[in-house]
Amino acid sequence: MRRVWADPKYLIVCLITLVLVAGEARYSILGGYDRLATTLGVCMATEVLLSWWLRGRVANLASAYITGISLALLIKPQANMLWPFALGAFLAIASKYVLTYRGRHLWNPSNFAIAFLVLVASDSVAILSHQWGNDLRINLVIWAFGLAVASRARVLHVTLTYVVCFTVLALLRNAIVGGPVLAELAPITGPMYQLFVFFMVTDPRTTVSTRPGRMVVVAIVALVESLIRLAGDFQVPLLRPLYVSPPLLALAIVGPVAMWWDLSRQAKKS
Amino acid sequence: MNHASWRRVFVMAAFIAAGAGVVLLNRRGTGSAATWDPIRLSEVAHASGIDFVHQAATLDPRIANIAPHIAALGACVSVVDVNNDHWPDLYFTTSRFGAANALYLNQKDGTFRDVAAQAGVASLNRAAEGASMGAVWGDYDNDGLEDVLVYKWGYPQLLHNLGNLHFADVTAQAGLRRWMNSNGAVWFDFDRDGLLDLYITGYFRSDIDFWHLRTTRIMQSSWEFASNGGKNLLFRNLGNGRFEDVTDAMGVGSTRWTLAAAAADFNDDGWPDLYLANDYGPEELFLNLEGKRFELARAGLADDSKSGMAVAVGDVFNRGRYDVFVTNISERGFLFQGNNLRINLLKELGRFNEIATGVVADAGWAWGAQFGDVNNDGWLDLVVVNGFISADSGRDYWYAMSKVAGAQGNIFEDAKNWPPIGTASLSGYERSRVLLNRSREGPSGGFVDVALEAGVTDRLDGRGVAMADLFNVGALDVVIANEKGRALLYRNTATPLHWVEFKLIGTRSNRSAIGAEVTVEFGGVRQRQVVDGAMGFCSQNDRRVHFGLGKSTLDRVTIQWPSGTVQTVGGLAADRLHEITEPPK
Numbered sequence: 001m002r003r004v005w006a007d008p009k010y011l012i013v014c015l016i017t018l019v020l021v022a023g024e025a026r027y028s029i030l031g032g033y034d035r036l037a038t039t040l041g042v043c044m045a046t047e048v049l050l051s052w053w054l055r056g057r058v059a060n061l062a063s064a065y066i067t068g069i070s071l072a073l074l075i076k077p078q079a080n081m082l083w084p085f086a087l088g089a090f091l092a093i094a095s096k097y098v099l100t101y102r103g104r105h106l107w108n109p110s111n112f113a114i115a116f117l118v119l120v121a122s123d124s125v126a127i128l129s130h131q132w133g134n135d136l137r138i139n140l141v142i143w144a145f146g147l148a149v150a151s152r153a154r155v156l157h158v159t160l161t162y163v164v165c166f167t168v169l170a171l172l173r174n175a176i177v178g179g180p181v182l183a184e185l186a187p188i189t190g191p192m193y194q195l196f197v198f199f200m201v202t203d204p205r206t207t208v209s210t211r212p213g214r215m216v217v218v219a220i221v222a223l224v225e226s227l228i229r230l231a232g233d234f235q236v237p238l239l240r241p242l243y244v245s246p247p248l249l250a251l252a253i254v255g256p257v258a259m260w261w262d263l264s265r266q267a268k269k270s
Numbered sequence: 271m272n273h274a275s276w277r278r279v280f281v282m283a284a285f286i287a288a289g290a291g292v293v294l295l296n297r298r299g300t301g302s303a304a305t306w307d308p309i310r311l312s313e314v315a316h317a318s319g320i321d322f323v324h325q326a327a328t329l330d331p332r333i334a335n336i337a338p339h340i341a342a343l344g345a346c347v348s349v350v351d352v353n354n355d356h357w358p359d360l361y362f363t364t365s366r367f368g369a370a371n372a373l374y375l376n377q378k379d380g381t382f383r384d385v386a387a388q389a390g391v392a393s394l395n396r397a398a399e400g401a402s403m404g405a406v407w408g409d410y411d412n413d414g415l416e417d418v419l420v421y422k423w424g425y426p427q428l429l430h431n432l433g434n435l436h437f438a439d440v441t442a443q444a445g446l447r448r449w450m451n452s453n454g455a456v457w458f459d460f461d462r463d464g465l466l467d468l469y470i471t472g473y474f475r476s477d478i479d480f481w482h483l484r485t486t487r488i489m490q491s492s493w494e495f496a497s498n499g500g501k502n503l504l505f506r507n508l509g510n511g512r513f514e515d516v517t518d519a520m521g522v523g524s525t526r527w528t529l530a531a532a533a534a535d536f537n538d539d540g541w542p543d544l545y546l547a548n549d550y551g552p553e554e555l556f557l558n559l560e561g562k563r564f565e566l567a568r569a570g571l572a573d574d575s576k577s578g579m580a581v582a583v584g585d586v587f588n589r590g591r592y593d594v595f596v597t598n599i600s601e602r603g604f605l606f607q608g609n610n611l612r613i614n615l616l617k618e619l620g621r622f623n624e625i626a627t628g629v630v631a632d633a634g635w636a637w638g639a640q641f642g643d644v645n646n647d648g649w650l651d652l653v654v655v656n657g658f659i660s661a662d663s664g665r666d667y668w669y670a671m672s673k674v675a676g677a678q679g680n681i682f683e684d685a686k687n688w689p690p691i692g693t694a695s696l697s698g699y700e701r702s703r704v705l706l707n708r709s710r711e712g713p714s715g716g717f718v719d720v721a722l723e724a725g726v727t728d729r730l731d732g733r734g735v736a737m738a739d740l741f742n743v744g745a746l747d748v749v750i751a752n753e754k755g756r757a758l759l760y761r762n763t764a765t766p767l768h769w770v771e772f773k774l775i776g777t778r779s780n781r782s783a784i785g786a787e788v789t790v791e792f793g794g795v796r797q798r799q800v801v802d803g804a805m806g807f808c809s810q811n812d813r814r815v816h817f818g819l820g821k822s823t824l825d826r827v828t829i830q831w832p833s834g835t836v837q838t839v840g841g842l843a844a845d846r847l848h849e850i851t852e853p854p855k
């Protein structure tokens with residue numbers, strides 16, 4: 001128990017397990033245990049195989065577990081399709097070994113896989129939106145636990161920076177596009193954002209090295225997301241593939257660029 | 271290269287292969303119908319004298335921001351032989367105040383004539399009375415004439431058929447004048463007393479008057495498990511022209527935003543059950559406990575929450591069971607709920623198994639659907655109509671709606687918090703589907719979409735769809751009611767294979783024979799159909815049941831009457847309509 005409390009990674013494991021259990025018990029959010037088994041199984045197996053094969057030792061599986069559950073919760077494919085879970089899980093974990101720069105992977109694994117799937121396979125794959133009962137109480141519980149864990153994991157500044165930026169930019173968007181202000185604020189009250197702010201933007205392996213840097217990067221993510229949303233409001237047809245999940249796709253665009261810049265900067269320093 | 275490098279190259283290759291796999295698997299095949307008995311449908315509405323155009327209701331300006339979304343219902347069609355001349359007639363509803371519903375009388379020469387005004391069933395859309403949302407026909411007083419219940423956003427209207435192509439409004443004396451926001455109703459004899467009872471579904475809450483709103487907090491509280499819709503009501507027919515509200519006593523007062531209901535004996539206990547398609551919530555199956563009460567079945571439905579729009583009941587694999595098709599929403603990238611094709615395994619497993627994939631699962635934003643053997647090959651095909659709002663094709667409301675869809679319920683429950691839809695489309699311009707059943711090859715044969723080959727090319731916003739052999743030639747025609755669009759009549763022009771049809775007349779059972787089941791044996795299989803008191807979404811098929819026989823001869827026919835009488839008939843000729851009267855006890 002002491003180890004769990006000491007290592008933020010295990011706290012995040014606990015939190016995402018809480019999200020999974022609560023979502024499944026209350027809303028059957030998985031849509032079938034075969035989906036969970038597939039994603040978790042492929043994530044774990046890929047992590048074991050690739051870490052042993054390429055690095056000569058089996059990696060800690062906490063990260064693969066978090067990725068597997070994130071994918072199982074976030075991917076909402078066409079009826080009875082399992083392949084998006086299997087291939088998404090493989091692509092997510094393999095991206096850590098293939099899409100690297102100076103020994104570090106550039107994308108958050110689940111973020112990469114989901115962005116790839118919704119952009120390349122939009123005829124088959126959508127992502128989590130309303131499949132959470134739209135229930136305030138359970139979301140409040142998860143936000144409360146999430147904020148506590150983020151604080152303990154020393155990433156609360158990332159989460160809060162994003163939330164503040166999202167709110168400010170939502171008000172700004174509302175000033176530009178009009179309509180009900182709650183419509184612009186509404187997305188952040190949804191379940192997809194829980195997974196986003198607690199498990200993706202805060203991923204220590206794919207964020208930049210300094211605290212101010214992380215805050216700036218997450219602010220840029222929120223800004224790019226807002227630009228995507230504005231394009232959606234102004235019906236820019238070319239960007240329609242991005243409208244299905246502005247925050248995840250904004251992170252997929254900004255995250256690796258920031259990592260590359262940070263790693264390059266560190267290399268120059270040393 | 272050293273070992274490590276080779277390994278890295280190998281992993282890179284696997285990574286690229288997995289990405290390519292995603293691309294390939296995303297391209298789904300639709301199958302081929304080249305070797306199958308063809309379906310030929312020709313759109314002849316105008317040529318047949320049907321020029322009906324649905325008009326949407328105009329609602330309170332307080333919900334103008336999403337009025338096109340809310341008012342996108344009401345284009346419905348039902349089939350009835352209103353004058354007992356053995357030629358099916360058609361009744362269409364429209365929704366704008368002042369606009370007239372239409373009763374198209376079959377002229378027996380391939381054309382129809384609207385007689386609604388003189389019959390007194392046209393001018394039902396009036397301020398303070400409400401807007402028509404559909405109609406179901408049934409002979410509630412067993413006088414040999416089909417009466418009609420028009421359900422509305424407003425007061426439903428029961429119109430008694432006087433027999434001279436005139437109708438009298440008997441709603442008040444029947445005890446049915448209750449304000450509801452209903453999009454469905456079904457006639458069925460739940461207590462098997464020989465009198466048709468009535469189940470009217472509630473969609474929006476019944477305290478909402480869409481023309482005088484007291485609040486904009488009228489929407490669903492959840493997209494998944496909402497139960498703040500209108501209450502469904504069950505009315506028992508007392509036999510003296512009056513109906514009694516027995517909803518609570520019978521336990522069927524669901525408030526789950528029901529859009530469609532169908533009745534059939536799903537568990538083979540001899541009593542008609544109720545299957546509900548609920549928007550923003552799971553489907554519900556209410557099992558009839560011998561007419562004394564209904565029980566919500568645990569049949570694998572409760573956890574599978576989608577946006578049910580229509581219930582079609584059919585014996586998909588010729589097993590003598592009632593399987594269920596429920597339409598839902600699919601939109602690229604945003605949402606894949608998928609239609610449900612639920613195979614009835616109540617006897618074996620106490621549940622339905624959902625098996626929809628491919629073209630069955632994904633028909634866009636699907637609304638009405640019906641089973642029917644359109645090519646007479648002995649297997650029930652599916653017709654599905656689609657599309658929600660076809661407006662400005664350059665503007666799309668999906669992104670704007672997605673802002674509130676994933677949010678907390680108390681935000682989108684208030685209509686004023688929804689982004690304005692303006693002139694945008696929402697899953698608009700989707701084509702209708704004709705899904706050919708290939709189960710002759712075995713259960714893995716599945717369905718293939720042959721709409722384009724069959725001649726079904728419309729991209730209107732379909733709502734109700736009904737099937738009937740309108741021209742008495744032994745082939746099912748397809749009638750589609752389109753929201754804010756013209757009605758379509760697809761005439762079946764294929765050379766028919768063998769077929770048989772039955773018109774049933776109840777004596778101890780209700781005279782419309784609604785709920786009667788016909789099982790036809792042919793070619794080593796048997797197919798079971800029920801005379802429906804409503805089916806699909808806001809629609810009703812002909813009370814005459816139609817069976818395709820393929821190239822087989824007709825064997826035994828068994829009729830299970832609602833009274834409980836089982837009648838077995840042999841030696842009937844194929845390729846004709848048989849009128850069968852319920853035998854005495």
